[in-house]
Structure formats: structure tokens, C-alpha cells
Amino acid sequence: NQSARDLILIPDSAHGTNPASAAQAGFSIVQVKCDAGGNVDLSDWENIARENAARLAGCMITYPSTHGIFEPGIRKMCQVIHQYGGQVYMDGANMNAQLGLTSPGFIGADICHLNLHKTFAMPHGGGGPGAGPVCCAAHLAAFLPVNPRDKEEGIAVASATYGNAMLLPITYAYLCLLGTAGLKRATQIAILNANYLAACLKSNYSVLYTGSQGYVAHELILDCRAFKEAGISETDIAKRLMDYGFHAPTLSFPVHGTLMIEPTESESLEELDRFVQAMDSIYAEIEEIRAGSYPADNNLLVNAPHAEYVLMADEWPYAYPRSRAAYPLAWIEGNKFQIPVSRVDNAFGDRNLICCSC
Missing domain, CATH: 3.40.640.10 (Type I PLP-dependent aspartate aminotransferase-like (Major domain))
Structure with a gap:
């Protein structure tokens, strides 16, 4: 016993x-x-x-x-x-x-x-x-x-x-289609993709943890705490990524003040490059805030994401043009994901059950 x-x-x-x-x-x-x-x-x-x-x-x-x-x-x-x-x-x-x-x-x-x-x-x-x-x-x-x-x-x-x-x-078919060699290849690509992103992003964002050889596994944690001095949080970066057409990565887990990014084996090199361009563009936007080009309480990041109804409204109360909010990079113009909802209070939503009558 x-x-x-x-x-x-x-x-x-x-x-x-x-x-x-x-x-x-x-x-x-x-x-x-x-x-x-x-x-x-x-x-x-x-x-x-x-x-x-x-x-x-x-x-x-x-x-x-x-x-x-x-x-x-x-x-x-x-x-x-x-x-x-x-x-x-x-x-x-x-x-x-x-x-x-x-x-x-x-x-x-x-x-x-x-x-x-x-x-x-x-x-x-x-x-x-x-x-x-x-x-x-x-x-x-x-x-x-x-x-x-x-x-x-x-x-x-x-x-x-x-x-x-x-x-x-579904899983059985996936296993049969890939076989032993294909599954191993998928793992190798997942690890390669994560390390590709780490190598591309480390000049602007600090990769929090790496192994003894300087590499990550299949995911990486970006430390965003250095941006606090500019009034920018990891939440602001995650919300702004939505304006670029990317689903926000894991936020403040497992370490507070970070973003955890896992590209998986499924993403193409072209998609990874677009993500890197988006992150680099966001970094440039943070630098503009640091330089005082935009107010700490009225800038591209703290107001993100910019929902479609906000972009289409007659009034525009922000300190930057609509074009920068909606189309920060040229390739977004022809493939814009229109965001249906503006920023919500994440913590409030997690702690309060709200039932809507339809």
C-alpha cells in the first residue's frame, strides 16, 4: 500500500x-x-x-x-x-x-x-x-x-x-501518409522554423532562453520587458500583430512580460519572413514612441487592434493616419484581414463569465 x-x-x-x-x-x-x-x-x-x-x-x-x-x-x-x-x-x-x-x-x-x-x-x-x-x-x-x-x-x-x-x-491517416521518415522530417522543420525566427528576431527582441549550443527547440520566448520604459507592454505588441494579419502568440506565459512563439512545421518560409517583417515593423513603431514621435497614450500599439468599424468611422481621433493603422506594410493591402472587434480587457474576460442574449 x-x-x-x-x-x-x-x-x-x-x-x-x-x-x-x-x-x-x-x-x-x-x-x-x-x-x-x-x-x-x-x-x-x-x-x-x-x-x-x-x-x-x-x-x-x-x-x-x-x-x-x-x-x-x-x-x-x-x-x-x-x-x-x-x-x-x-x-x-x-x-x-x-x-x-x-x-x-x-x-x-x-x-x-x-x-x-x-x-x-x-x-x-x-x-x-x-x-x-x-x-x-x-x-x-x-x-x-x-x-x-x-x-x-x-x-x-x-x-x-x-x-x-x-x-x-484523422491522426491515423496523417501517420500513414507521413510514415517514420516524414514524421522525423516534420520535427526537424518545426525546430528549424523556430530557430530561423530566433535568428531573425534576436537583433530587436531578446530571446529569453536558449540551449547550451545557443539554439531553441520548437518554440521561443521573446522578452518584451525592455519596452516598458516606452510605455509598451507585451499585450500591446500582441494586439498590434493582429493589424498585420497575425494571430497573437501566447502572452505572458510561461514568463510574465514575454511572448512565446511557436511556428510549427506547417509554416512556409514566405510566411515566416512576413512574420519577421511584421515584428521588425512593430519594433520600429516602438522606437518612434521612444523618440517622442507619438504620445504614450495615443499611438499605433496602445490603440491596437484597429477594428474595421474604427477604420471606417467618420471621426479619427488618433495621432497617426488611418493608412498606418490599417496597412503598415505594403503586402497587407491586397490581403487584409479585417478585425471585427477592438481591444478588450483580457483579464476581465478571464475572471468574469458574461452571457449575451442573442
Whole structure:
């Protein structure tokens, strides 16, 4: 009986849902800090595991980490957890940086889930819902959810035995079409795309974390905190990107004051170049604000995004021309995504449930 094992170690660099998942399952959580390079402090990791050996149930980790780097001590982290009687749960959110190059089993994970929408072509959001198949090592197979009508199986129950079964053929077809070589190629392109963006953007934006060789994994974190002195936040940059036709990247996660960008394997070189042009143009706009060309409370960034109804209104109360708001780069003119809604209060929307009558 190991029911006393109620503690889960989760590093700062893990996916944001990991603490919520562990808490919902009834575990107590110990958060482990990362060092200045974004890597888990291995000595702290081992000390916490040793001091709590009797209560240690395991850990939840994301690999590559949400800091956008391949954790160099990942196998050591897993070995420590096993040494003190725990199990390793790997969040498979970033599997599109692993396929064909490494694997959860190779690093020492005991169980993981796969985000089919993230790595295996399954629709998400309005085309979803999501599906996350769970994979495990042989010694945990008996504990997987099963059909409750099968009396010879285990006792764990899932609300839907095969998850969102109608979505799984999409992933199956994707796997068959790409094959082993194609999946590896997709991972290589995902990593290449992220490093291409990092190389292009680092002169104007600081890339917060890189690995020991100076590269990122499949995503990168841009540190926007230096723009605070100009009165510009990471939110302003994200909103302004919408005027350029780009969906805003992940905002202030996993580090406050940053933007996390993940180009994936799907984007073409032309699209990556357009994104770089947009980010460089936004940087130039920030420099104009720094130079005093536009007021801190009335400029292209703090007023972004510029919705279609704002651009078409008779009155224009802003300190810059409509053309700069709507068409900051020449290639946008022929392919403009018209924004239907002006800026909203993100925090208020997250904290307040508002039902609209239609």
C-alpha cells in the first residue's frame, strides 16, 4: 500500500495545465525552480525528492520544456524520481519536437499523453474538441481506463472508452501518409522554423532562453520587458500583430512580460519572413514612441487592434493616419484581414463569465 504517496514535483518550465491536472487528481504539488538559463535546478530537484521520499508519487514534466529548450538534465530528473519510488508523467504537448529524434521512453517517462491537435494533425477549437491518447510503460498498463463492462479489465473508468473516437482516423491517416521518415522530417522543420525566427528576431527582441549550443527547440520566448520604459507592454505588441494579419502568440506565459512563439512545421518560409517583417515593423513603431514621435497614450500599439468599424468611422481621433493603422506594410493591402472587434480587457474576460442574449 503506497497511499501515502501524494506529492508531485512540477518544475516552473512545465506546461501550465500540469499543476491543475495534479491538483484535480488529489495530489499536493511542490514547484521546483529553474536556474537563470531556464533549466531545472537538478540539485534542488534531487533534494526535494529525497526529503519527501515517503510521500513522493512522481513528477509532471514537459519536454522540451515550455521555456522552449531541450532540458539537458531530463534523464537525470527521471532517474531521481524513480530512485525515490515515484513515477514520471511527461506532458506530450511538445511531441512535435521529439518525433524521430527522441522519445518519452528514451528519456525515462512512465506515462504520457499526446496532444493530437498539436502534433498529429487533429483539428482543435471549433474543429475539435481535443483528444489526448494516454501512453504508458508496461508496468502501468493495468491502471489505464477501460470499458467498465469488461469485468476482466481494471477498475479505472473513462467517460468515453476510446476518447473522441471519430477524430482518431484523422491522426491515423496523417501517420500513414507521413510514415517514420516524414514524421522525423516534420520535427526537424518545426525546430528549424523556430530557430530561423530566433535568428531573425534576436537583433530587436531578446530571446529569453536558449540551449547550451545557443539554439531553441520548437518554440521561443521573446522578452518584451525592455519596452516598458516606452510605455509598451507585451499585450500591446500582441494586439498590434493582429493589424498585420497575425494571430497573437501566447502572452505572458510561461514568463510574465514575454511572448512565446511557436511556428510549427506547417509554416512556409514566405510566411515566416512576413512574420519577421511584421515584428521588425512593430519594433520600429516602438522606437518612434521612444523618440517622442507619438504620445504614450495615443499611438499605433496602445490603440491596437484597429477594428474595421474604427477604420471606417467618420471621426479619427488618433495621432497617426488611418493608412498606418490599417496597412503598415505594403503586402497587407491586397490581403487584409479585417478585425471585427477592438481591444478588450483580457483579464476581465478571464475572471468574469458574461452571457449575451442573442
